[in-house]
Amino acid sequence: MYLFNSLRNCYTNGRIPLSLSYFRSDLTLRALCSQHVESEQKPPRKKTIPIPKITLISDSMVSITTLEEAKKLSKRRDLKLVKIVDMDVKTQRPTYKLMTGTEYHEEELKQREARKKQKNNSFIKGEKLLFLKDSINDHDLEIHCKKILKWIAKSLQVNVVINGTSSNDKLEKIYSFIEQQIGNEGRLLQKTLKGTDLKFHIIPPKKEKKDEL
Structure with a gap:
């Protein structure tokens, strides 16, 4: 009863007993420590960068995947990964297609037939197709360059496809080598890069028209 009356007088006079003041400060300290521990246990979430998706066509099947996974699939199945649409209006994704060597060649023929032949190329008598890999050595590449020179000497257009498996630097190196070997003879x-392939064609030089006397 005495303790109760003493506490009531303290609150009435605006004074808090030392024991209760310590109790209240201890609770405050525990609450602050608890908040600090919770903040350490829950680190801020890192922002993840979304990986762009593509539409992949394979064996008449359409799927949505990443470009990296599509490259791995084409390598496992020994197929060519070709971009056929830069950006689809509806899906807002580029469209790629897995093709065999034959399908790839047929697609090239269709595109070639669709394009109008240039007037200054009317002297070309035919075409040759040459497939190269970026792993080719310099000796074999020189042999192929001599073959190209023989073909364009016969007024033939040479369509070259360099299949890349690693980086575009090798493709550019092979292209520069061929360009130096051909020189003014063609x-x-x-020159276009489709998927992992570098494509271009070589035609004979323009024939200068002699003025008639």
């Missing part, structure tokens, strides 16, 4: 045109 013209390298329509």
Whole structure:
């Protein structure tokens, strides 16, 4: 009863007993420590960068995947990964297709037939197709360059496809080598990079028209 009356007088006079003041400060300290521990246990979430997706066509099947996974699949199945649509309007994704060597060649023929032949190429008598790999050595590449020179000497257009498996640097190195070997004997045109392949064609040089006397 005495303790109760003493506490009531303290609160009435605006004074808090030392024991209760210590008790209240201890609770405050524990609450702050608890918040600090919780903040350490829950680190801020790292922002993840979304990986862009592509539409992949394979064996008449359409799937959505990443470009990296599509490259791995083409390598496992020994197929060519070719971009056929830069950006689809509906899906807002590029479209790629896995093709065999035959399908790839047929697609090239269709595109070639769809394009109008240039007037200054009317003297070309035919075409040759040459497939190269980026792992080719310099000696074999020189042999192929001599073969190209023989073909364009016969007024033939040579369509070259360099299949890449690692980096584009090797493709550019092979292209520069061929360009140096051909020199003024031919013209390298329509250089394009599709998927992992570098494509271009070589045609004979323009024939200068002699003025009639």
